[in-house]
Amino acid sequence: MKIFRKALSILMMFVLTSSLCQAQVENYCLRLSQGGSVNCGPMPELDGLSSFTVQLWFNADQWTEGATLLSRGDDLSVTLGKANIINVKMRGTTFSAKSNDFVAGKWIPLMILSTANATQVFVDNTSVRTLSMSRKQPETGASFIIGGDNYIGRIDEIRLWSAELSSEYEYFTHTTLNKWVPQLSDLVAYFKFDQPWCDNIVDYKPLFDTKAQNNHHGILSSTGASREKVTDNSEGLPYLLMGGYTETKRFFDSAIEVDKYLLSNDLIILGLQSYSDGHVKPHTSNDHATVRNGTYLENYKTTKFTGVISLNGSLNSYIRCPETVFSPSNGFTIETWICIDEWQEGAYIFKKENTNVGKGFSVRLGSESSRELIVRIDGREYFFTNTLRTGSWAHLAITPGSGDNALICNVTGRTIGPNAKSDADKNVIPSDMSGMSLSIGLNLNAKFDETMIWNYTHSFDEIAKHRNGTIAMPGPDKKLNNDLMWTNLAWYRYDYPDDLGFDFYSQDEWRNIMARCYDGYTGYKIRISVKDHDGWQSTIADANKRKIFAADLAKESKYYDGVELDMEWMDGLQTNLGLLADEILAVLPKGKTFMISHHQYGAYQFPKNKINKLDGYTFQQYGPQGGWESIGAFKNGYNAFINYGYPKDKIYLSYATTLTNGFINGKYGRAPIGYNWGIIGEDYVPATNGERESGTWSDNKGTYTFYFSGPVNVYNRAKFVRDNQIKGLFYWDLVNDLSPSHKYCLARNANYALNANVDPRVESVTPNYPTAINKVVLDKNEKAVLDNNAATYDLQGRRINPSANYRGIVIQNGKKIMK
Structure with a gap:
């Protein structure tokens, strides 16, 4: 007997296919033409501050002196100056900064970092101006405005912090933010612009912090402001793959928390088993009728x-x-x-x-x-x-x-x-x-x-x-x-009208349960991977068995975005694997991705003339024997793959949350354990040089030494992928990592260098600004025309509901009069 309603049944069927329509998040920016702007409401969190940080990327179509990037009444503004100059007004002081990077037609990462006694202007994390400063930011009720005043161009990644931003993670200049950012409590507002389906601009701070009482969602001006897909800043702000493996055989006792899934935009499920007769079947039961x-x-x-x-x-x-x-x-x-x-x-x-x-x-x-x-x-x-x-x-x-x-x-x-x-x-x-x-x-x-x-x-x-x-x-x-x-x-359960025989205690349902962890989020894909079997090399040497393998894999791809082959120990030129890839590509449904997994130790000799046929190659840079944990070994592997002939946009690098074998006195003692097995104690301090680390773990047979890649190492791997615009970084596996709430969670630290960009999907926003005086924008009749979609406030900061009888705020002889 069920008490579920039709809506739930429809939702569950949507989960079956929703990720098939997803793409990894695409980068959007704000496009402004002359006069276009975004009103983000009062921002009293900046009042009275001496330490705060402003970050943004901008790309001006033309360098127009006086054009405004952002402003807050008369007390805070960033404008274009003469050639190679920007002008900044803050803390009661107006000053300029000069850089050869300040030119039109180029994406520029700008940061203004203010401390108690000084303010610095940075371009791409390099200081170009330092100014002594002792005043605090004036208190005002003016709204924070993006654009306006003749700025024509694009703006992206605006972040406002109520404190000095730490340089620990390179100010996050070359990646986006998620809710695990260390200084979340200092984040006042964050405009990422990656919600093209929303009529207005989303402030991500309340998405990250559910306890936030207010927001600074921005209202687009009626003309001159829109979103635009970014296609020319992949070097400065790349959006790449961040993958995570899991295995269906251990799904029942793995208890993977939702936040772990959300740190990966490419979920890879090791869920298919290959057999000597050529057939491919699910690891666990999948008994659809x-x-x-x-x-x-x-x-x-x-x-x-x-x-x-x-x-x-x-x-x-x-x-x-x-x-x-x-x-x-x-x-x-x-x-x-x-x-x-x-x-x-x-x-x-x-x-x-x-x-x-x-x-x-x-x-x-x-x-x-x-x-x-x-x-x-x-x-x-x-x-x-x-x-x-x-x-x-x-x-x-x-x-x-x-x-x-x-x-x-x-x-x-x-x-x-x-x-x-x-x-x-x-x-x-x-x-x-x-x-x-x-x-x-x-x-x-x-x-x-x-x-x-x-x-x-x-x-x-x-x-x-x-x-x-x-x-x-x-x-x-x-x-x-x-x-x-x-x-x-x-x-x-007979809940799916188009699939009445669906088995709800099946591997496909385990996939659905995982997919539901992404409910309400966008920017992810779910792929299925095939495990090898003893003697698999002989199996795929048989042309008929290759056809059987390919046909089964195409069938099993039904509820997935793509497939992968995880065939171990592929020594020598993989001619037959290339022939199997041909068979798979011939029958795999259109739109499904296809990758093959390789090992760093040398087994990656896929036929060079077929490399570009596939979507990518997951290179396993880890293993129980050890030797792959250092950042040097990681980079050496990448160089070897490049030298063999793999394009960087096909190379998918990795790390592991499983440790090496355990050793006693330098000799093998036991099989690997997980990074989350207690080896990271309260006194743990990561190796700051990013090299491989060791730790001990004991059972009734003795104390073992294990080796692993720590959080700094993993951060550096992600940074290397980001800086070189490689396809992505994945890890084995979700089960063995620490909780994302732990500061040394490996996937969390990888995301600090290269964010997965799995974001809540927001289709509409309701501004709820902190109480403050709103900036008055006048029309030609000296009236502020109310936007019915915007939150508007009177002079005491009380919210106003626009009506047909309300015309706006009239300015007469310098006095503001409600009318």
């Missing part, structure tokens, strides 16, 4: 049932499960909600039997007068009376019992044993059913919901939980016993 002539109903007889399948026996309708469904060896539970429309003696609720019914399992309708169900197991029949009623919903569960009741029929909590005419055999576990498929609702007129098939015997208490909609499901921050994954449950 085929539905014949079934009809989706939003609900039936009660709104407690939403997403119901209707079967009509006269139309030969049924649900056919894969052969892998229901193959018990020690126990089983088979259960469903069912409403029989017409009692048809001999019609099957469940049937998985051979043609002579000597082997297999089935549940069919018997005599209607006694409301009889007949369960047949390997030809032996067990009869149950007073079970289901025509026209009424009931929850039916069949499971092994004990003693005289070796088989139990449970109907909505009522336990019914087999009657006297039943077979006396107490062995109720079906024998081998290989080659057979389970059918549900064969020749039956009925409605079904919440059908579950287990190779596991559940207690009556557990069945009651299932009946009431409670089932142990994995999820972020939710750690379960990994053994649950292998109970081989198939769960048909």
